[in-house]
Amino acid sequence: MATHEEIFKTLKEKFGDRIVEERLDAIDPFIVFHPSIVQDLAFFCRDEEKLRFDLLSLVSTVDYLPQAASADGKTPAVAGRIEVVYILDSTVHKHRLIAKACLDRERPHLKTVENVWRAADWHEREAFDLMGVVFEGHHNLVRILCAEDWEGHPLRKDYVIPDTYHGIKNVIY
């Protein structure tokens, strides 16, 4: 079992400045990586002897709307982003890694990792369905939970709930 510091150090040595941010002070420490290295990082995390992250636990997504600058002229760093959060576990070393990729919410494209962990197949389909993240290279990127002809991605913060669906009225109490 490696500590968060050791895991982050191993990744930093391998990927250098492509690891954009390391947050050891967070309640659950995480790293932010550049979206371009997602596949390399995934293969490295899975195969490197010291890491062996063989279980992809979850692919989560968070949407942050663009924001106007506040009174002090700063906008929050997360504004206008979609974050894709990978939560990895190792059944060998029993440690965990949380790794994030920050995408432009206007064009949230990212390479698939379903060739690394097959669990990613359905998780990525769900992220596409509900958040509209496009995973390039996925063999079957279609909606999984919503109906095939559903419009929009419900978990986007600016999603407008439709009034009707096939003539069924949406009643809001």
Next chain:
Amino acid sequence: MKDIRTEEMLLNMGPQHPSTHGVFRVVVRTDGEMVLESESHIGYLHRCFEKCAENLNYLQVVPYTDRMDYLCAMINNFGYAQTVEKLMGLQVPPRAEHIRIIVAELNRIASHLLALGTYGMDIGAITPFLLAFRDREKILKIFEKLCGQRLNYSYVRVGGVSFDATDEILQEIQDFCEYFEPAAIDEYDSLLSYNGIFISRTANVGVVSKEMAIDYGLTGPNLRGSGVRRDLRKDEPYGIYDRFQFEIPTGDGEQGTVGDCWDRYMVRVREMRESAKIVRQALASIPSGDFVDKKAYKSVKPPKGEVYHKVEGARGELGFHLVSDGSAKPYRLKARGPSFCNISILDSITASGKCMVADMVAIIGSLDIVMGEVDR
């Protein structure tokens, strides 16, 4: 006779089919009795729990977690409450910690009882189902006395639990443990587990290798059935699980191959014994005092931040990814339902070319899915 031939056929199983354990549809391409490939379709129960959660305050989310895995709602409440507590940095009173463990393990037993009862019925054995429901009823009666609910408890809440467990209830739980372990479980073993017909229907069927199980992100009894010793209660103890002695049963190919349907089934039966052990230990050490942190309970407003927390549910690792912007409502709440990953392996099992249509039923049953959690 030589004129008899088979041909390929597309067969639609579900969504309303008793063997699919809910509204789950599989399109199966068959050749005679053999399954060539299958394609799973989910989403029939989708109500976007995650979107709902963004429009509710932290306490109002609790009943929605009940309805994810409605067969072990206590553990869902437990996982959610701990996630919020982790973000708030909140300690719950020791009595609440004990009560939480007791109800979580009782609910795990109830959930496994339903799993093995319906599994027997899938295979064609009706009697074990009646016995399993007889015993499950005892647990539901205890829960009803405890919080007024039989299925959707909303019992474990941020800061503690909603009602105290009286001495009378604790005594009833103790009596249940005496009755249930080992006598009642031995009865299931002799009636179903080691029944020759049951073994021939489940041993060597639906084999999931260790590598494949990990690759698909299987967790819980399904992963342990493939021989991987991984249990969050031991590996990353949450609550006060680190104080109790119990074993982690894994599949060992006793009746056939490691990771077959029988192994997955048997892990659940053995887990019930371990759960009863934990309940006994927790009952013996339960302290008196508060059952809820009343101050925290009144206004749940975590600071800005982000956490991921997971607990060992009856079906595997139940995780919550919570992002808070400091307001009274979650900014984002993502739930990892273990059944979602567990059922994604089905198409790959049936592609082995050794699976018959009747085996499909045995395989789906052995994965023990709850669609409320798959679709969320």
